[in-house]
Amino acid sequence: MPNYNYSISPDDYFGSDSPCTLDNCKVEWSILGYRPDLAANIAFIALFGVVGLAHAYLGFRWKSWGFMAGMLMGCLSEVVGYVGRVMMWNNPFSFNAFMIQIVCLTIAPVFYTASIYVTLSKTIVFLAPELSRFKPQLFYWIFIPFDIVCLILQAAGGAMSTSSDSSVGVDISMAGLILQVIVIVLFIVAFGDYMFRYWRSGHAANFGWRLNTFFAGLSASIILILTRCIYRVAELKDGYDGDLIKHEIPFIILEGVVIVLAAIALCFGHPGLVFNKSEYTNGVSQSEKGVNLSGLRGSSENTVNN
Template identity: 50%
Template structure:
């Protein structure tokens, strides 16, 4: 009776699933889910970069009291750290099913936290600079887009969970993850369109010229403003490109060609997302909002999530 395994692999061997007992000693790496042993060097680098980003975002969050932004960035970094730690484990055993599912869930869902941080920060920027130029109330950016992020996260996590329970054979699990990724891509495209429209209107307005006259410790606020909006825009575009790649990859399932290409994963998952994380570090809201307009999360009242302006007599330092 044929087992579908290479002739030199024992017939009792299970390649994939909770009870997988394949190891590199008895199974060729080509029959693993990825078809390769994840690069140790690349995954250690990503792991270290995410740990470093978490430490820096904690420092910046405490300094500028940007609790929601800090929470999103740290949660995203923790997710990524767990995911890349699992991939490091898979370097030594590509057949480790638990590590495979951990990295599928954690690495795939990580950018949801970063996009939530972007939504709230840019909504706050609209409220601070010129809310009258927005075609929608700035509050709608986080009343609509953050709940959609939560739904995306639920679908992606549930899809990964179903895949785990079914040893990776559940089409429902793959479909649920696809729904989550598809919704995430669609909402990000809508957000980019709405925010792009606002930026065009803002940079053409007299309010923009007035904002250039703001002063933060004598530094060029106009440069800060351009860097802030440019890197925020770049971050959301990087995350959008990454989500599009994962959507195409997952459409082929665990046996598609894209999932076996580690160079694509490193470039279009690892590099794009970590670049977005460091863009958000440079474009941290604390660098653009005055200390008298520190970002605090207010969850009381009918306004929901809101950035408050806290009186202060001391301008922010660079």
């Protein structure tokens, strides 16, 4: 039987020197207010591990090193984050476990979006760069630096939120998440505008299964990541005293399941499906890209090297 110590001050429920454990403090006193579900978090560790291995295989197969690096960093961060939640199942008051999960799970999708930004900028070069309103390289010269800022803000905020002045850390994390939402929305608008112009030019009628699969995977992943970021903003808007952060089911669905699906979708939105030179002949034909139509450059100018 637990022997709850009601003399412990609420200010001491959380922190590196907190005396609380499940033996002397109620789980409701912990920062999350619940004991993370062990089975669900182990499942996410396994799922992200498998997806990471799948991306490693695809990366080596198609030699898409940059995309693979981003995906592996994201999956590894997810695995470590859920290990932190498993540690919190053992002790919901663990300061180190909370720090691991809040930092790693918060920043992981940033690595996925970086891979998406670079891939879709290459896609414009591959299809018809002259239809873009600005140089395709600007996609990653603009969006990647913002992605790095989001990463820094979210990581710093997560680390600071585990200190005594958690409100400042929460505000910094919120700034990073809100910025990420804005950047993703702007990216969707910019790339959507390009695809509309490409479709209006008539080239999209030549798309085969590879390009359709590629765009479906990338579109699904970016929308799923945006959904997750909006959820995390709502979760943190009232800090760690808010109502949403005290409920695990929304977290499991809108953080865990949504990001697993996004990572899986990026297996189908993999650049190797379209860009790898060895796949051009048997995969994406020149007419499928639309490069044989009027107004487009020769295929030699549209080839993208990984």
